Amino acid sequence: MSGPSDYQPSNPALQWIERRLPIIGLVHSSFVVYPTPRNLNYWWTFGAILSFMLGMQILTGVVLAMHYTPHADLAFKSVELIVRDVNFGWLLRNMHACGASMFFFAVYVHMLRGLYYGSYKEPREVLWILGVIIYLLMMATGFMGYVLPWGQMSFWGATVITNLFSAIPYVGESIVTLLWGGYSVGNPTLNRFFSLHYLLPFLIAGVVVLHVWALHVAGQNNPDGVEPKTEKDTVPFTPHATIKDGFGVACFLLLYAWFIFYMPNYLGDADNYIPANPGVTPPHIVPEWYYLPFYAILRSIPNKLAGVIGMFSAIIILCFLPWLDAAKTRSSKYRPLAKQFFWIFVAVCILLGYLGAQPPEGIYVIAGRVLTFCYFAYFLIVLPLLSRIETPRPVPNSISEAILAKSSKAVASVAVALVAAGALFLGNMQDARASEGNDKPPGNKWSFAGPFGKYDRGALQRGLKVYKEVCSSCHGLSFIAFRNLAEAGGPGYSVAQAAAFASDYKIKDGPNDAGDMFERPGRPADYFPSPFPNEQAARAANGGAAPPDLSLITKARSYGRGFPWFIFDFFTQYQEQGPDYVAAVLQGFEEKVPEGVTIPEGSYYNKYFPGHAIKMPKPLSDGQVTYDDGSPTTVAQYSKDVTTFLMWAAEPHMEARKRLGFQVFVFLIIFAFLMYFTKKKVWADSH
Amino acid sequence: MNPDASTIAAGAPIEVDLSPVAEGQDIKVFWRGKPIYISHRTKKQIEEARAVNVASLPDPQSDEARVKPGHEQWLVVIGICTHLGCIPIAHEGNYDGFFCPCHGSQYDSSGRIRQGPAPANLPVPPYQFVSDTKIQIG
Numbered sequence: 001m002s003g004p005s006d007y008q009p010s011n012p013a014l015q016w017i018e019r020r021l022p023i024i025g026l027v028h029s030s031f032v033v034y035p036t037p038r039n040l041n042y043w044w045t046f047g048a049i050l051s052f053m054l055g056m057q058i059l060t061g062v063v064l065a066m067h068y069t070p071h072a073d074l075a076f077k078s079v080e081l082i083v084r085d086v087n088f089g090w091l092l093r094n095m096h097a098c099g100a101s102m103f104f105f106a107v108y109v110h111m112l113r114g115l116y117y118g119s120y121k122e123p124r125e126v127l128w129i130l131g132v133i134i135y136l137l138m139m140a141t142g143f144m145g146y147v148l149p150w151g152q153m154s155f156w157g158a159t160v161i162t163n164l165f166s167a168i169p170y171v172g173e174s175i176v177t178l179l180w181g182g183y184s185v186g187n188p189t190l191n192r193f194f195s196l197h198y199l200l201p202f203l204i205a206g207v208v209v210l211h212v213w214a215l216h217v218a219g220q221n222n223p224d225g226v227e228p229k230t231e232k233d234t235v236p237f238t239p240h241a242t243i244k245d246g247f248g249v250a251c252f253l254l255l256y257a258w259f260i261f262y263m264p265n266y267l268g269d270a271d272n273y274i275p276a277n278p279g280v281t282p283p284h285i286v287p288e289w290y291y292l293p294f295y296a297i298l299r300s301i302p303n304k305l306a307g308v309i310g311m312f313s314a315i316i317i318l319c320f321l322p323w324l325d326a327a328k329t330r331s332s333k334y335r336p337l338a339k340q341f342f343w344i345f346v347a348v349c350i351l352l353g354y355l356g357a358q359p360p361e362g363i364y365v366i367a368g369r370v371l372t373f374c375y376f377a378y379f380l381i382v383l384p385l386l387s388r389i390e391t392p393r394p395v396p397n398s399i400s401e402a403i404l405a406k407s408s409k410a411v412a413s414v415a416v417a418l419v420a421a422g423a424l425f426l427g428n429m430q431d432a433r434a435s436e437g438n439d440k441p442p443g444n445k446w447s448f449a450g451p452f453g454k455y456d457r458g459a460l461q462r463g464l465k466v467y468k469e470v471c472s473s474c475h476g477l478s479f480i481a482f483r484n485l486a487e488a489g490g491p492g493y494s495v496a497q498a499a500a501f502a503s504d505y506k507i508k509d510g511p512n513d514a515g516d517m518f519e520r521p522g523r524p525a526d527y528f529p530s531p532f533p534n535e536q537a538a539r540a541a542n543g544g545a546a547p548p549d550l551s552l553i554t555k556a557r558s559y560g561r562g563f564p565w566f567i568f569d570f571f572t573q574y575q576e577q578g579p580d581y582v583a584a585v586l587q588g589f590e591e592k593v594p595e596g597v598t599i600p601e602g603s604y605y606n607k608y609f610p611g612h613a614i615k616m617p618k619p620l621s622d623g624q625v626t627y628d629d630g631s632p633t634t635v636a637q638y639s640k641d642v643t644t645f646l647m648w649a650a651e652p653h654m655e656a657r658k659r660l661g662f663q664v665f666v667f668l669i670i671f672a673f674l675m676y677f678t679k680k681k682v683w684a685d686s687h
Numbered sequence: 688m689n690p691d692a693s694t695i696a697a698g699a700p701i702e703v704d705l706s707p708v709a710e711g712q713d714i715k716v717f718w719r720g721k722p723i724y725i726s727h728r729t730k731k732q733i734e735e736a737r738a739v740n741v742a743s744l745p746d747p748q749s750d751e752a753r754v755k756p757g758h759e760q761w762l763v764v765i766g767i768c769t770h771l772g773c774i775p776i777a778h779e780g781n782y783d784g785f786f787c788p789c790h791g792s793q794y795d796s797s798g799r800i801r802q803g804p805a806p807a808n809l810p811v812p813p814y815q816f817v818s819d820t821k822i823q824i825g
Contacts, residue, residue, distance in 0.1 A: 156773065160789070163772040182694045183719035192688065279715070279722060281773040283788050299790065304770060304806045360790050360804075 007033075030216055035234035036241045037222035038686060039399050043117075044220070045248025046110040052249050053103040054208065058201050060096040061145075068148065070194035072187035075150035076275040080479050080552070083653070090653045091260070091660070098259040100142050101267045104290035106252065107135060115321075116342050118330030119221040125322040127214040130207055132318045137204045139291065139315075144197040146288055150190060151272030156285045158185045158193070164298075167308040184278065224402040225330025226395055233399035239682045247675040254668050261661025262451055262573045265555060270578065273556035273650075274548075284359060292356030293349050297375065299360050300368030310372065317379050324379055327387035334393045338386050345378045441559060441584030441608050444640065446576050448647060451662065454655050455648050460491035462627055463645025466638050469625050471550060474542065474616075476530030479551035480649050483524040489655035490648060499524050543602045545615035554578035554643065555650045578650070579643045584608040586639035589618040700825025702817060705761065713777050715766060718824050722766040722774055723812055724785070724798075725822075732783050732796035733759055739795070746808045750797040753811055763822065764798035765812050770805035785809065 007025035009015050018024050067086050069078035082089040111131070114120055120128035147158045162179045166172040181188030219228065228234045235241075259266065267289060271282045287295050294311050301307035317324075332339040352371050358364045396402040447456040464485070467477065482502035486495045493501070502522035507529060510517035522529075530549070532538035538546040548556075558577040561569060568574070588607040599605050603613040620638045627633055631641075648654070690698075698719040705725065708714055713726035728736075736750040754762060766774050766785070773789035780786030781802070782795035792803030799808040814824045 160771040160773070166772075177690065178688050180690075181688055182690050183698055184721050186720050188690070188694060278720060279717070279774070281788060285773065285789050299804075302804060304804065307804075 030212075030237075031242070032236065032238040034216060034237040035219075035228065035231075036237050037220055037228050037399055038233060038235050039222050039224055039403050040220065040241070040244075041223050042244075042248055043109065043113040044222075045245045046106050046113065047215075048245030049106045049249055049252045050103070050110060051208065052252075053099060053106055054201070054205060057096060057099050057103060058205070060092050060099065061198070061201065064092055064096055065198060068194075070148070070191050072150065072190050072276070075148060075190060077479070079149045084479065084484075090657060094260045094264040094657075098256065098264060098267065100145060101288070101290065102252070102256045102259070103138065104142065104288075107138060108290070111135070111318075112346060114221075115345075116332045116339075117221055117223055118225055118325070118327075118332065120322045121325070121330050122322070124214075124218045124221060127211060127218055128322060129319050130211045130214055132315070134204055134207050134211060135318075136315060137200055137207065141197060141200040141204065142288065142290065144193040144200070147190065147193045148197060149272060150276045152274045152276055152280075152282050153269045153272040153285070155185060155276035155278065156282055157287055158189065160285055161287075162189075164308050164311075167305040169305070186278075221330065222399060223331060223333060224396055224399060225334070226397070226399060226402070229398050230400075235686050240686065243675065243679045243682050247672065247679045250668060250672040250675045254665070254672065257661065257664050257668060261657055261664060263570065263575060264657075265575065266570065270556055270558035273552045286357050289353065289357075292354075293352035293375075294356075296352040296356035296368050297372045299356070300365060300372045314375060317376070321379065321383075325383040325387055327383075327390065327392070329392040329395055331395075334395050335386070335390055336393065337390045338383075341378065341382050341386065344374075348374045348378070439607055441577075441580045444576070444580055444583055446579055446644070446647075448644070448654060449574075449576050451573060451658060453658060455489065455491075456644060457492040458629060458631070459641045459644040460648055461493075462629070462631060462637075463641040463643070463648075464491055465627075466620075466625050466642040467550070467645055470619055470638075471642065472528070472531060474531055474538075474547040476532075476549040477528040477551050477649060478530050478549050479527070480652075481525060481527045482522060484652060486524070487652065490652060491645075495524070502526060505529060543615055547616065550646055550649065552650045554582055554647045557581045579647050581608065582646060583639045583643040585614070586620060586642070587635055589614075698825070700823050702821055702823050704821050706820040710760070715777075716824070718812065721812075723824060724762070724764050724766040724777055724809075726762040726764075726777065726796075728760050728762055728796060735783055736795060736797035736799075739799075745800050746806070748797075748799060748808055750799075753797050753799070753808070755816060758816055758819075761822075762796070762798060763811060763814050763824070764809040766809065768792055768805055769800065769807040769809065770803070775809070 007018075007022075007028040009018055009024055014024055064082065067078065067082045067089065069075060079093070083093050084090075086092070114128065114131070143157070143161060147154045162176055162185065165175045165179065168175060177183070179189070179192075180186065181192055222228075269286065286292070294314055297314050298307045298311040301310045327335065327338070329335055332342055348371050352368070352375065355364055355368045355371065360368075396405065447454060447459070467475075482498050482505075483495075485491055485493045485501060486498035502524050505522035505526070505528075506519045507522045507526045508517055509520050512518055532541060532546075535546050555578050559581050561574075561577065585606060585608050588609065590605055590607055593599055593605045597605065597612055599613045603615055604617055605612055606614040620635045622635055623633050625633065625638060627637075631637055651657075701716070701718055703714075703716055703725065705727070708725065708727045710727050711729050713724055715722050715724055717723070726732075733750070739750075741747050741749050750759075753764075766777075768775050768787040768789065770787065770790055770792050773787050775785035775787040775792070775794060777785055780793035782793055784796045784798060784801075785794040787793070787803065787805065790804050792805035793801050794805075794809055795801050797808075798811070800806070812824055814822050817823050
């Protein structure tokens with residue numbers, strides 16, 4: 001993209017095209033012969049990783065949109081149907097949802113790299129500002145995408161974020177109405193967010209083209225911050241950078257696949273598996289992890305308008321970075337003070353992210369204010385001051401000179417720091433749930449835990465029996481069809497057995513030719529009928545507390561793991577908070593209420609239920625359900641079986657997910673090794 | 688992108704019968720997709736609301752200005768926290784009023800902000816008494 005190309009294809013057909021549209025020459029000059037500095041390290045591969053992620057998000061997103069229904073009454077269900085019924089729908093959804101997090105993770109690394117090596121300095125100001133615009137567009141896209149599943153966090157996140165605009169004096173309220181298309185967040189809001197969520201990625205792609213164009217005009221910065229002078233300082237983009245980026249992407253894919261196949265809900269919020277309800281606010285609203293530092297800034301400023309201004313300025317200030325930092329030396333490698341402040345700044349951002357996930361009270365508020373000050377001080381005080389008082393170390397004359405004097409000790413420590421920081425940052429969501437001083441549910445040994453976990457068929461069949469004989473009198477299971485009972489990875493019934501099971505149920509159908517509704521025996525395609533016709537009926541029949549639908553209960557409930565457990569969970573693949581909680585609640589009923597706890601009339605004491613007062617009476621007692629296979633008929637066994645069954649109900653394709661995950665990992669590891677050795681071979685002469 | 692005709696039509700005034708709401712109780716109705724709290728306040732709650740020095744409040748407004756004369760026991764407010772739009776919980780917090788679980792704002796028995804990050808009192812929707820036991824919201 002740096003001017004007209006003198007490239008001439010040898011094929012006559014390509015020559016014909018090239019004379020009319022020099023597109024092959026453009027690609028050739030931009031991505032083949034384009035000179036790239038020899039000393040780039042692996043932090044520079046994140047540009048390629050980001051392009052890859054953008055493509056991935058657009059690709060999976062377009063297919064998901066083919067199956068999604070943007071309507072307030074249908075959106076939640078349509079997402080569940082994607083996961084359950086669409087071929088590899090679970091994979092598409094996990095790729096897209098985890099992909100958003102990975103995209104932001106990569107963009108943060110990319111931005112911090114720019115910050116550390118001074119990539120925003122003359123002549124790359126426009127390049128940097130285009131990057132900030134991309135980041136802002138990404139934030140808008142990510143936010144609107146999070147609204148689409150229409151769960152509780154989607155709805156309340158949308159409410160909180162759109163309400164930010166009401167802080168604007170005079171016109172704020174009208175702007176909010178315009179955003180909503182109504183008097184509150186509702187169906188029109190969901191519709192327009194869907195439209196914009198589909199549009200913005202293409203705008204991002206457009207700005208990315210400008211970003212790359214600006215990059216190829218100014219040339220890449222490099223770790224030493226000296227411009228390439230002779231041909232010895234650069235290598236051609238292909239194959240050198242191409243193969244290095246390929247290896248970077250392969251390594252990044254390993255992390256990405258870890259989330260897709262083993263930890264798909266690690267970065268999400270359990271509340272988002274509860275359908276949106278405008279009448280109930282979740283106790284603790286937290287945005288996605290990638291917004292947490294800015295959310296912390298918003299909350300730490302006590303005035304509403306000032307808080308909103310503070311939050312937006314925290315991003316906008318990046319645009320002015322090229323002029324705030326006037327130091328002549330680009331790379332922090334040669335700036336002893338700037339280097340230290342950079343790492344302090346990284347720590348401030350991570351801590352702000354941690355605070356953003358905490359309830360806004362006590363010490364957290366004060367810490368938030370201090371860190372907010374530090375965040376802005378870095379840009380407004382530290383950087384302008386450093387450029388005046390700091391004496392940088394001598395910068396090498398050329399890139400080749402820098403390579404000869406290369407010391408590589410810093411890289412390892414930087415990598416370690418970043419991995420630790422990343423783990424801390426990524427894990428914030430798990431900590432976000434405020435635990436109200438209740439006992440932590442005890443851990444269980446689940447057959448479905450771990451990378452090779454499988455459902456215990458016997459437990460699924462027994463659990464189905466417990467659900468049918470006990471739970472189903474109050475709780476629905478509306479996302480499960482009878483046909484699911486015969487599907488692979490499920491309770492292991494044959495198609496005939498599932499059909500026989502279905503025919504025991506009476507299903508309402510109609511209207512018939514006479515216009516009347518009628519009842520008929522169930523078919524495999526029917527869904528489990530719910531015990532109550534609607535939520536109000538369920539509420540009225542149960543003393544004001546509607547028994548929740550159990551289809552997703554093991555994913556919709558969780559408990560705070562706390563620091564540092566959520567970090568270990570990432571490595572141990574612990575994903576069983578939901579089942580642990582459900583099993584604990586089923587067994588947590590106690591006759592004797594401990595002192596100091598008052599249980600209202602019509603409620604029961606439960607050790608593990610948040611607040612301890614549960615409306616559901618003790619549902620299970622020993623010997624209540626008979627088992628044919630000789631398993632003990634105890635409450636502990638019932639709880640374990642029915643929880644296993646409900647875990648399958650929430651995640652029917654888990655076995656396929658983990659099986660495919662293993663295959664993907666074997667492939668990716670081999671692929672990454674091949675890329676690495678190819679890269680070594682290609683670069684052998686260049687070092 | 689402003690609300691379309693059907694959304695506006697669905698936002699027409701609604702009538703609410705107050706006779707089943709006993710003293711000390713409150714009901715929540717939805718109007719224009721927003722929850723409206725209608726509280727039948729006790730003597731104690733009214734006295735508390737009136738005993739406050741209005742000038743000391745973050746958003747000064749007297750209780751008299753927030754209810755209809757002759758119907759002092761009825762408080763009608765939009766149950767949306769003026770901070771960032773969560774729904775406060777009735778009968779919680781230190782002021783016998785509302786408590787917002789999101790960011791900890793507390794409102795008194797007149798729906799006025801007393802503590803926390805919210806900048807303003809819970810708004811009173813437009814409403815009038817059609818009869819002694821019936822109001823029209825909107």
